[in-house]
Amino acid sequence: MKRSVVRPGNTFYMLSVLVFLQNMNFDYVSKMVYNKDKDLVFVYRPDGFWNEHEHVYEMHHLEQMIPAPVTAVKDLTMNRNDGILTVYDMSNREYLKFYGEDKYWNMELKEDFLNQTRSMWKGNSSKYDGRIFNIAHRANEDVTLTQMKVNRELQEAIKKHGEAVPPKLFEEEFFEKINNKKRDIYSI
DSSP: OIIIIIHHHHHHHHHHHHHHHHTSOOOBOSEEEEOTTSSEEEEEEEOSSSOEEEEEEEGGGEEOOOOSSGGGGGGSGGGSTTOEEEEEETTTTEEEEEEOSGGGSOHHHHHHHHHHTOTTTTTOSSSSBOSSOBOOSSOOHHHHHHHHHHHHHHHHHHHHHOOOOOOOOHHHHHHHHHHHHHHHHHHO
16 A cells, blocks of 8 residues: 555655746846846846756836736835836746845946836826826817817818718628518519
8 A cells, every 4th residue: 555555646746846846936036237238138037946047138128017007006016115026028928026125236227227117107107197098187289289180181081082981791781682672572
């Protein structure tokens, strides 16, 4: 019983634990180095128990992703001094996790790195004003003039070409022909 069940079960358990430990979350960055032009980042991440592997990322592909509710920004862990900063590599689709404490950073380069990875955050501090949508209560003069110009051009296009008629589906045309033939038969 011991040789047929317990030992293989124990071996399977130990292998499962080993596979689990190998596939743990190794997204944490242990070291990061810029190149001379500061357009490439060399990131060292754990690659197992004692190994580190170097990964190369382009700075313009790294981005701190915007949370869906912008009112939750103040509660994110990345804004705390001891929080974890998550950066997404948009080309390789990988996450990098940085410790937010100042003791892990070169203070001369930290703010520059954070500014370069927050390009999608610019202008998103309010729930009414953002880069994609702007729900302002009053439009400024440029927006109003542009809207008036577009409306004028649309009205001129309608006068010139007539109103657009969406194409009919095949089924609609088929049933319309059948109904017309029925009317022709009834009218005789």
